[in-house]
Amino acid sequence: MAIPxxxxxxxxxxLMQKKLSGEKRFPLVLMLEPLFQCNLxxxxxxxxxxxxxxxxxxxxxxxxxxxxxxxxxPMVSIPGGEPLIHKEMPEMVRGIIERRKFVYLCTNAVLMKxxxxxxxxxxxxxxxxxxxxxxxxxxxxxxxxxVFDKAIDAIKMALERGFRVTTNCTLFDGEVxxxxxxxxxxxxxxxxxxxxxxxxxxxxxxPRQDVFLGRNNSKKLMRDxxxxxxxxxxxxxxxxxxxxxxxxxxxxTYQCTPWSNPTYNIFGWQKPCYLLVDEGxxxxxxxxxxxxxxxxxxxxxxxxxxxxMAHCGYEGTAVVDTFNHPxxxxxxxxxxxxxEGEYAxxxxxxxxxxxxxxxxxxxxQD
Numbered sequence: 577m578a579i580p581x582x583x584x585x586x587x588x589x590x591l592m593q594k595k596l597s598g599e600k601r602f603p604l605v606l607m608l609e610p611l612f613q614c615n616l617x618x619x620x621x622x623x624x625x626x627x628x629x630x631x632x633x634x635x636x637x638x639x640x641x642x643x644x645x646x647x648x649x650p651m652v653s654i655p656g657g658e659p660l661i662h663k664e665m666p667e668m669v670r671g672i673i674e675r676r677k678f679v680y681l682c683t684n685a686v687l688m689k690x691x692x693x694x695x696x697x698x699x700x701x702x703x704x705x706x707x708x709x710x711x712x713x714x715x716x717x718x719x720x721x722x723v724f725d726k727a728i729d730a731i732k733m734a735l736e737r738g739f740r741v742t743t744n745c746t747l748f749d750g751e752v753x754x755x756x757x758x759x760x761x762x763x764x765x766x767x768x769x770x771x772x773x774x775x776x777x778x779x780x781x782x783p784r785q786d787v788f789l790g791r792n793n794s795k796k797l798m799r800d801x802x803x804x805x806x807x808x809x810x811x812x813x814x815x816x817x818x819x820x821x822x823x824x825x826x827x828x829t830y831q832c833t834p835w836s837n838p839t840y841n842i843f844g845w846q847k848p849c850y851l852l853v854d855e856g857x858x859x860x861x862x863x864x865x866x867x868x869x870x871x872x873x874x875x876x877x878x879x880x881x882x883x884x885m886a887h888c889g890y891e892g893t894a895v896v897d898t899f900n901h902p903x904x905x906x907x908x909x910x911x912x913x914x915x916e917g918e919y920a921x922x923x924x925x926x927x928x929x930x931x932x933x934x935x936x937x938x939x940x941q942d
Contacts, residue, residue: 579769586650587650591604601865603647603649603836604649604650604651604892605649605651605892606651606837606840607655607837607840607850608635608640608653608840608841609655609656609657609839609840609850610640610656610657610659610662610665610841610842611656611659611842612626612631612657612841612842613631613656613661614661615661615686616718616723617719618717618718618719634664634842635662635842636664637664640671640840641671641672643845643861644671650678651677651679653704653837654668654669654679654680654681658683658686659681659682660681660683660687661687666691673701676700677700678702679701680702680704681701682704683703683705684723684727685730686727688705688726688733689726692730692733697738697740699740701739701740702741702742702769703731703739704743704744705730705744706746707727707744708745708746709751709756710762711724713751713755717746728766731743731768732766741767742768742772742815743771744772745759745771745773745774746773747774747794747797747798749793756797756801757801760801760812761808761810761812764810764812764813768813770815771813771814772815772887773814773816774886775789775797775885789883791882791883791922794824795824795825795826795919796826798825798826799826799913802825802913805912806912816887816891816894817895818898818906818908819904819905820894821912822913825914826920827908827914828894829922829923830890830893830897832849832875832884832889833889833892833896834873834889835848835864835892836889836893836895836896837849838861838864838865843857844858845859845861845864848868848870848873849888850888851884852880852881875922875923875925875926876924876928876929882926
C-alpha cells in the first residue's frame with residue numbers, strides 16, 4: 577500500500593505555501609515526546625537515562641495539542657520512551673487527527689495488541705513499529721528476547737484491521753548487509769506500507785558506546801545493503817525521499833536542517849533537535865525558531881553532529897532539495913540509490929573546520 581494521495585497532496589501543498597511565502601526555516605514533522613519512560617532498555621538508546629521522577633512525568637493532552645497548533649507541521653511523529661504507556665495517548669492521537677495532521681505513533685509493539693482497540697484505522701494514523709532486523713538481531717538490539725515475535729504478531733493484527741503500518745529500523749556497528757537486506761525483504765512481504773531506516777545517532781547517554789557507526793561506515797553499509805537489493809531485484813517500500821536514500825549511500829553532500837523536525841517534550845521545545853538532549857529548551861515554538869543559534873549545529877559546526885546522518889536531521893534537507901530540483905530527484909527515484917563509484921565529498925568535520933579556521937556553509941538549505 578502506497579502513502580495515501582491525501583498525505584502526498586497536503587504535504588506538497590504545505591511545502592508550496594512555505595516556499596511561496598519566502599520562509600527559509602519551517603517544520604515538516606513535529607517530534608512530540610509525551611514521556612521518556614519505556615518498557616525496554618535498548619543498548620543504543622539515550623532517551624531513558626533520566627531519574628525516576630522525570631521518567632514518571634507525562635505530557636497533558638492540552639499541552640500536546642497546543643504544541644501541534646503552535647508548530648503547524650503537517651505531520652506529527654510521536655516517539656518516546658514508549659508512547660503506549662501514556663494513558664491519554666488515544667485522546668491525544670484523536671485530537672491530532674481532528675486537526676487533519678498525519679500521525680506516526682512510534683512503538684516497540686510490546687503493548688500494541690493490548691492497546692489496539694483504543695485506536696481506529698484512518699488515513700491520518702500510522703503505527704510505526706520499531707524493528708532493527710530479524711528475530712535474533714532485533715532482540716539483541718532491544719536487549720530482550722521475544723520482542724520481535726510480539727512486534728510481528730501486532731503488525732499482522734494491525735494490517736488485518738486495516739491500519740497503516742510502517743517499520744522504523746536503526747542500524748548499528750556490526751550489521752551484516754545481507755541480513756539487513758533479508759529483513760527488508762521480510763518486512764516487504766509482511767505488507768507494511770513503508771520502511772524507515774537510519775544510522776544510529778551517537779547518544780552520549782546510551783548504555784553502550786561501541787554500537788555506533790561512523791559516517792564513512794554508514795555510507796558503505798548502506799551501499800552494500802542496497803547492492804544486495806538490486807541483485808535480488810527487491811522492491812522495498814522505503815519510507816523516505818529518493819534523495820535522502822541517495823544521501824545515506826554517499827551520493828549527496830547535505831548539511832543538517834534541524835528545524836525541519838522540531839521536538840516538543842515534557843521540558844518544552846528542545847534545542848536544536850530530537851537527538852541532542854543537553855542543549856537547552858525554548859518556552860515557545862517561536863522562540864525555538866528565532867533564538868536558537870542554528871549556525872552552531874550540523875557537520876563541522878558541532879562535534880556532536882559530525883557522524884549524524886539521521887533522517888530527523890537530513891530528510892528535511894532532502895525534501896527541500898527534491899522540491900528545488902525535481903529532475904534530480906526523479907533520476908534518483910528511477911535508478912535507486914547508486915551503489916558504485918566515488919562518494920560525494922564530505923563536509924569538513926568540526927576538528928577539520930577548526931583547523932582550517934572556517935565553518936562550512938549549509939550546502940542545501942533553501
